[in-house]
Structures are given as C-alpha cells and as structure tokens.
Amino acid sequence: MTAPTVSPVPREARPYQGHTAGLVTRSVAACVDTLVVVSVVLAGYVGLNAVVFLAKPRSFKFLDTHLLLSLTAGWVVAMLYLTACWSFTGRTYGAHLMGLRVITRRGTRPRLWTAFLRALFCMLVPIGLLWCAGSSHHRSIQDIALRTRVIYDWQPRHEHPSEPAVIPYG
C-alpha cells in the first residue's frame, strides 16, 4: 500500500507546486520586495536622524537627502537583502507572500555566489523579469543566465527535489 503524503498545501494549489511561476506573481513579489527595501532605507534614515538628535538636540536639523546617495543606499540594501534571502532560504519576503521560491537547475537552494550574481543581475537589468512572460518556460533573463528557476512552492520549507522535472536550459 502506497500511503499518500500529507501536504499542508491547499488541495486546489497542489497541482501547481514545483511549476515555474509566471510574470504576475513574480512582479507582485518584486513590488513587495521593493517596498521592503524602501522601508529599510527609510528606517535607516530615521535612525540616523535619531542618532544625530541624541548627539546634538539643540542644533538638530533633518539630514539632507541627496538623490544619488539615497539611490546608492537603496541599491546596496537591495543587494544585501536579495543575496541573503536567496542564499539562506531561497525566497525573499515578497516571494514568501506569493508562495514562490528560487531554485537552481538541480532543484537546490542557490549558493551564496549564485544568489549574489542573481541579485546583481536583477538590480542591473530589472526589466529582464519581463522576459519570463514571453519565454516558454517562464524564465527571466536572470534565470537564463544563471540557470535558476522560480517555482510555486507554498511549503514552509523546501523539499528537495520537489520539482516535477528538471527543465533543460538551452
């Protein structure tokens, strides 16, 4: 007797688990991640001002915000955030909300180096995500370059290998 495995994933979502995610869910996840990064940068700015206020309460003025500096700070935070999330759990907060996970060609979590390169690629060519709408296997430019995939995975932890099949990369 082959016992069916008990899955915490709702029945209607089970057929999709392990399949490559499409443009909409990935875009929503990316928007959530952008919000996270903006929140972190804002929190950093507020924290910095708080430190200045504690140091010189009488002559306190809000620090000037330079566009280039803010963008650089956001870029660095995004790089750190994406690299850490993909290498440690395979998913960012946005991906967690949308039930997505980044995996390598072998179905494993990306290594630190792969996660860093993917983050760099995403930050340099964010529009590369649009490529997954036209690609037959829903692969963005980053996925094609680094041989990664973004799959639907509602499980709290990644069960390797949960993918139905390893899609060949051409």
Place this chain on the structure above:
Amino acid sequence: MNPTQAVVSVTGAARRAAADPLHLPAKAAQGAATAAGGVVAWFANQLGRRVDLTPLVKQLIDLDSLIGDVDLDAAIERVDLVKIVESVIAEIDLPELIRESTGSVASSTLRGVRMQGISADEAVSRVVARLRPRNHRVPVASPVATAER
C-alpha cells in the same frame, strides 16, 4: 469438486493403479484420499450455503476465550499503523480542516491572493501564446488539467 467429479477421480485413480500394479496400494490410497477430500469439501460447501452456521458456531464455540488467546499485540505490530494514519489524514484532508478551524482572515486572504496570482500567470501565458506566430506556438498546459487527466 462435486460428486460426479469425485467419481471420475476415483475411476481415474483405479485405472492408473491397474496400469502400474507395483505401486498399487500407495496410488490407490492417494487417489481415494483426493476423491474423499473433494466430496467432503463439496458437501461442506453445500452445507454452508443452505444452513446458517453462525448460531451453531456461537453455541458450540466459546469465542471470548478463543479471542482471549489471540496475541493482539503481535498482530498490531505487523500492521503499518503510520501508513494507515497517513492515508486517513490525506483522505479526510486534515490540514484543510485545521486551516478552516484555526485560519485567520489574513491567511485566507493570502491564499486568495496567491491563487489569483497563479490564475493571472496562466492568463498571461495564454495571451502570449496567442500572440506568437503559429509555427512558434507552444501549447499552454494548465497543471490542473494535467493532474485531472
């Protein structure tokens, strides 16, 4: 084996015994035993069909003492309870029951958003597939349709 078959069996045994007189007693005994067994089985079968044996068994056999002698622990040890429990949980979809009874509005909303996202992904894929030239079209197969097949 019905009586006709038993008679045929006995006749056959007698013929074989006559052909090989050296092994007559052993073969004849074997044939007779087979035939007798067949007749008894046939009668028992017919008896079981016509007579309700349950009250008779209840009257003649002390089932309580019989069951009391059975080593139930050994029998249970042979059963793979984990597999049975897993299959029962999967059949009644226990995770779904727990979700429904303890799930918050936020988790059900999140689930809805995720499912909407998946539907939107499929819709985009279908639109893109239609926009492609005919000779480059790739059929968009929904995992649900594939699973139902």
